[in-house]
Amino acid sequence: MSAKAISEQTGKEFLYKYICTSAAVQNRFRYASVTAETDWDRLSQEHPWLLTERLVVKPDQLIKRRGKLGLVGINLDLQGVREWLKDRLMRETTVGKTKGVLKNFLIEPFVPHPQDEEFYVCIYATREGDHVLFHHEGGVEVGDVDAKAQRLMVAVDEKLSEDQITEQLLPHVPDEKKEVLANFIVGLFNFYEDLYFTYLEINPIVVTKDGVYVLDMAAKIDATADYICKAKWGDVEFPPPFGREAYPEEAYIADLDAKSGASLKLTLLNPNGRIWTMVAGGGASVVYSDTICDLGGVDELANYGEYSGAPSEQQTYDYAKTILSLMTREKHPQGKVLIIGGSIANFTNVAATFKGIVRAIKDYQGPLKEHEVTIFVRRGGPNYQEGLRVMGEVGKTTGIPIHVFGTETHMTAIVGMALGHRPIPNQPPMDAHTANFLLNASSSAMTPATTRTASFSESRKSNDVTPAKKSKAGLPADN
Numbered sequence: 001m002s003a004k005a006i007s008e009q010t011g012k013e014f015l016y017k018y019i020c021t022s023a024a025v026q027n028r029f030r031y032a033s034v035t036a037e038t039d040w041d042r043l044s045q046e047h048p049w050l051l052t053e054r055l056v057v058k059p060d061q062l063i064k065r066r067g068k069l070g071l072v073g074i075n076l077d078l079q080g081v082r083e084w085l086k087d088r089l090m091r092e093t094t095v096g097k098t099k100g101v102l103k104n105f106l107i108e109p110f111v112p113h114p115q116d117e118e119f120y121v122c123i124y125a126t127r128e129g130d131h132v133l134f135h136h137e138g139g140v141e142v143g144d145v146d147a148k149a150q151r152l153m154v155a156v157d158e159k160l161s162e163d164q165i166t167e168q169l170l171p172h173v174p175d176e177k178k179e180v181l182a183n184f185i186v187g188l189f190n191f192y193e194d195l196y197f198t199y200l201e202i203n204p205i206v207v208t209k210d211g212v213y214v215l216d217m218a219a220k221i222d223a224t225a226d227y228i229c230k231a232k233w234g235d236v237e238f239p240p241p242f243g244r245e246a247y248p249e250e251a252y253i254a255d256l257d258a259k260s261g262a263s264l265k266l267t268l269l270n271p272n273g274r275i276w277t278m279v280a281g282g283g284a285s286v287v288y289s290d291t292i293c294d295l296g297g298v299d300e301l302a303n304y305g306e307y308s309g310a311p312s313e314q315q316t317y318d319y320a321k322t323i324l325s326l327m328t329r330e331k332h333p334q335g336k337v338l339i340i341g342g343s344i345a346n347f348t349n350v351a352a353t354f355k356g357i358v359r360a361i362k363d364y365q366g367p368l369k370e371h372e373v374t375i376f377v378r379r380g381g382p383n384y385q386e387g388l389r390v391m392g393e394v395g396k397t398t399g400i401p402i403h404v405f406g407t408e409t410h411m412t413a414i415v416g417m418a419l420g421h422r423p424i425p426n427q428p429p430m431d432a433h434t435a436n437f438l439l440n441a442s443s444s445a446m447t448p449a450t451t452r453t454a455s456f457s458e459s460r461k462s463n464d465v466t467p468a469k470k471s472k473a474g475l476p477a478d479n
Helices: 008-018 040-046 078-086 162-168 175-194 223-233 248-258 282-294 313-327 350-363 365-370 384-398 413-418 467-473
Strands: 003-006 032-034 055-059 073-076 092-095 098-101 105-109 118-125 129-135 150-155 197-208 211-214 217-222 263-268 275-280 303-308 336-342 373-378 402-405 435-439 446-452
Touching: 008 175, 008 217, 008 223, 032 040, 040 078, 055 078, 073 078, 118 175, 129 175, 150 162, 162 175, 175 197, 175 211, 217 223, 248 263, 248 313, 263 282, 263 313, 275 282, 275 313, 282 303, 282 336, 282 413, 303 313, 313 336, 313 350, 336 413, 350 365, 350 384, 365 384, 373 384, 373 413, 384 402, 402 413
Parallel strands: 275 303, 275 336, 336 373, 373 402
Antiparallel strands: 003 217, 032 105, 055 073, 055 105, 092 098, 118 129, 118 197, 129 150, 197 211, 197 217, 263 303, 435 446
């Protein structure tokens, strides 16, 4: 499961289209999106209610607690909305420790109501099933809902009934509102399941004599269900978190990924960071990123991503050159490090993928040396010895410091070396190593090839993390 956040506008569009409930859901599709390019005359023509109703305006950029941050304009006319936006649209603001530019806003009708008509509801997925949380006091001051809310858990393949909801979630709700709330929550849960949501929060949901109003909403969907939900989702967009810009290089890699049977992923975290990764395998990418953070590199971690599923030499070249281009744009006073890591591949031809990376290194050898980039490599799998040999050779021919290690070195040991937490071992001479074993074209037997491997690291005996320690620490065994 890949849970990805969607905008409030997208979440409400889905809800208004697909929820099935007898509860009267009000203000369906009454929202308008505003950016710096918005033509206000055209906007008011497309949404004539903007000229006649009192309005609410707020940023739609995955920001929580907008009300407490002073980021919600309430009970304004359209001119008041425009005045309110002058001080905020395209302005930098700070949310917690994160700085970002407010670019996207949502305008909706203002719904006057007393506090006792506000409620809180949230549904989220876990391995055991889906949890439904409800609190009879919603809104800005809802507080710690995990501690205060009524809750029930719906196991996988179980259904939710109105009787369950009324009995377990609504004991503190006025009797006259129980039926409409129970019916709405059942419809909301079925909608959540049908469209493969993983998280869906409405705070507040307002229940008046006229019906149900969904005021503020936050949601995530399971992006891997795209092939199931394509007809209903359409071309859904996944906005970046507040404070992180969407980069064209990310879109480029996403396009390569979409056209390939392999997996190619890239997310930029800090383009000015000094620690860059190029990791083979989704699981390995998590392990390497966690290790970098554990060793104090979280503020300097520049990217997250992976290449896997046997990408071709050309695909790996395109992926590698994108990362090398990004990391050689801004200099760092301490120089930069590139960690080319991975565990032991099952079927990916390491030699072929490394040839693509080597091509990219040769193309960028000038900028890499100018930006004082040091490269650390650790890999195993089919033809890995040849891949490591080629990687070691390009270091010698280009003059770029490349430290190459094979399966005798724990997969995350190179992170400690790159961050200066452990010494880089002296590389023994090439002739001291076992020959590269490749499949003989005329036989299924393994025969020694004439090509020797590149320089490897010290033997497994000298590793700081032994297999026993790995198991105790919850790290994956390297076998």
